[in-house]
Amino acid sequence: MARRKFDIFSMSFLDTICCAFGALVLLYMIINASANKRHEQSVADVQAEVDKLEEQVLEGYANLVVARNSTRETEQQKVRTEGLSDRVLEETERLKLQLAEADKLAVSRREAIEKLKADLKELDESQKRLTAGTPSPGKPGNRVKGFVGTGDRQYLSGLKLGGERIVILVDASASMLDETVVNVIRMRNMPEGRRLRSEKWRRTVSTVDWLTAQIPAKSRFQVIAFNTRAWTLAKDGKTAGPFLQGLRETQFYLDGRTVLYVREGKEGSGLELRAADLESGADALLYKGWVSEPTVAPNGRRISFLLAESHLNLNLFTLDLVPGSRPGELPRVVGEPRAVTEGKGRWHVHNGSLSADGSLAAYTRDTDTADIFAISGALPR
Numbered sequence: 001m002a003r004r005k006f007d008i009f010s011m012s013f014l015d016t017i018c019c020a021f022g023a024l025v026l027l028y029m030i031i032n033a034s035a036n037k038r039h040e041q042s043v044a045d046v047q048a049e050v051d052k053l054e055e056q057v058l059e060g061y062a063n064l065v066v067a068r069n070s071t072r073e074t075e076q077q078k079v080r081t082e083g084l085s086d087r088v089l090e091e092t093e094r095l096k097l098q099l100a101e102a103d104k105l106a107v108s109r110r111e112a113i114e115k116l117k118a119d120l121k122e123l124d125e126s127q128k129r130l131t132a133g134t135p136s137p138g139k140p141g142n143r144v145k146g147f148v149g150t151g152d153r154q155y156l157s158g159l160k161l162g163g164e165r166i167v168i169l170v171d172a173s174a175s176m177l178d179e180t181v182v183n184v185i186r187m188r189n190m191p192e193g194r195r196l197r198s199e200k201w202r203r204t205v206s207t208v209d210w211l212t213a214q215i216p217a218k219s220r221f222q223v224i225a226f227n228t229r230a231w232t233l234a235k236d237g238k239t240a241g242p243f244l245q246g247l248r249e250t251q252f253y254l255d256g257r258t259v260l261y262v263r264e265g266k267e268g269s270g271l272e273l274r275a276a277d278l279e280s281g282a283d284a285l286l287y288k289g290w291v292s293e294p295t296v297a298p299n300g301r302r303i304s305f306l307l308a309e310s311h312l313n314l315n316l317f318t319l320d321l322v323p324g325s326r327p328g329e330l331p332r333v334v335g336e337p338r339a340v341t342e343g344k345g346r347w348h349v350h351n352g353s354l355s356a357d358g359s360l361a362a363y364t365r366d367t368d369t370a371d372i373f374a375i376s377g378a379l380p381r
Contacts, residue, residue: 015071161214166221167252168211173227176201222257222278232278249292254300256324259332262291273305275330284330287319287337295353300331302358306349307337314348316340316363341365 062341177187177198177343187198195201208223224232230245249262249273257278265272265288273287273294286303292314294305308314318338321331341349342363352363 002266161211162216162219164219166215166219168208168221168223170204170208170223170225171227172225176204224278230259249294251296251303253296253331256329258324260286260294260296260303262294275304277328277330280328282328282330286321286331286333289337293350293352297354297357297358299358304340304352304353304354304361306352308348312345312348313343314350315343316349316352316361318354318358318361 104176156314162281174184174188177195178184178200187195190250222232224230247261247263251260253260259278260274263272271291272282272285273291274285289307291307294303296303301321302318304316304318306314307317318340320334322334323331347365347367354361
């Protein structure tokens with residue numbers, strides 16, 4: 001039997017080679033799949049790390065911007081501080097100069113004070129030398145001024161002046177120029193210098209001078225001259241207070257420096273009840289109407305007056321006031337006048353007055369009645 005021929009590339013060999021190749025392919029696929037998973041996991045970890053680094057980079061950029069802004073602001077503050085320090089140094093130098101000048105001035109003032117003290121001491125010693133041997137002046141007087149008259153003449157016998165507030169009224173009308181009407185008319189037409197030298201007026205001036213010499217030193221007083229108007233007088237006799245134009249009636253208020261008065265209104269508009277301060281000249285309208293005979297309650301919170309357009313219809317009215325809170329402040333009116341009486345033409349009122357608190361009023365009543373008598377026979381010659 002013949003031997004069969006040996007062939008390396010037989011079917012068995014090819015089958016084996018194919019199986020080995022398939023095993024290799026399968027192994028490669030398995031290894032490749034596992035490697036892909038590990039790669040993806042590694043990539044994810046790296047990406048996360050990259051993202052974190054990017055966030056850190058962005059945060060670093062933001063912090064860098066803040067740092068730059070802070071650096072810029074710090075530089076600006078540094079510039080401002082340097083400028084302020086320069087001004088502070090300049091102000092310090094200026095204050096040092098002022099302090100040096102003040103020290104010099106203080107030294108000169110101390111020297112002047114010491115010199116004045118020495119002069120005062122010298123004057124005091126001179127006064128002591130001059131007053132040596134001079135008799136004692138005695139106890140101080142209790143009058144506001146002295147008065148040198150003619151002998152021991154007393155202008156108003158038995159008169160005693162006292163009180164905290166005193167008002168002296170002086171009639172300055174033409175009737176004070178002489179005793180007779182004829183001489184009054186004659187003197188009134190003479191020059192002012194001649195009128196002031198008239199005998200009766202000189203007696204009036206001397207009387208006022210004597211009266212002011214009797215006023216206690218602690219009293220406050222006012223001299224008021226009046227004619228068709230009233231005014232206060234200063235120490236030299238000249239006008240010191242306000243004129244009260246068109247004066248008809250007056251009443252002094254609480255403090256003695258305020259006066260309530262009635263005057264004629266402008267252009268025949270009736271009468272006005274007003275208040276005026278005799279020192280400051282302040283003037284205020286209290287009521288406008290046909291008022292007369294004003295009186296003031298002692299507490300100053302109410303006044304009474306007669307009100308009517310004719311004499312036979314005079315009735316008593318009251319008006320409430322609020323006194324001023326400080327010296328010189330004029331009283332203020334509260335509300336409207338209130339009628340106290342109502343005569344209705346049957347009678348009318350005069351001489352109204354108020355109680356201390358102003359709650360009661362007193363007055364006199366005039367009935368305006370009369371009798372008619374028939375007389376027989378011849379009238380006597």
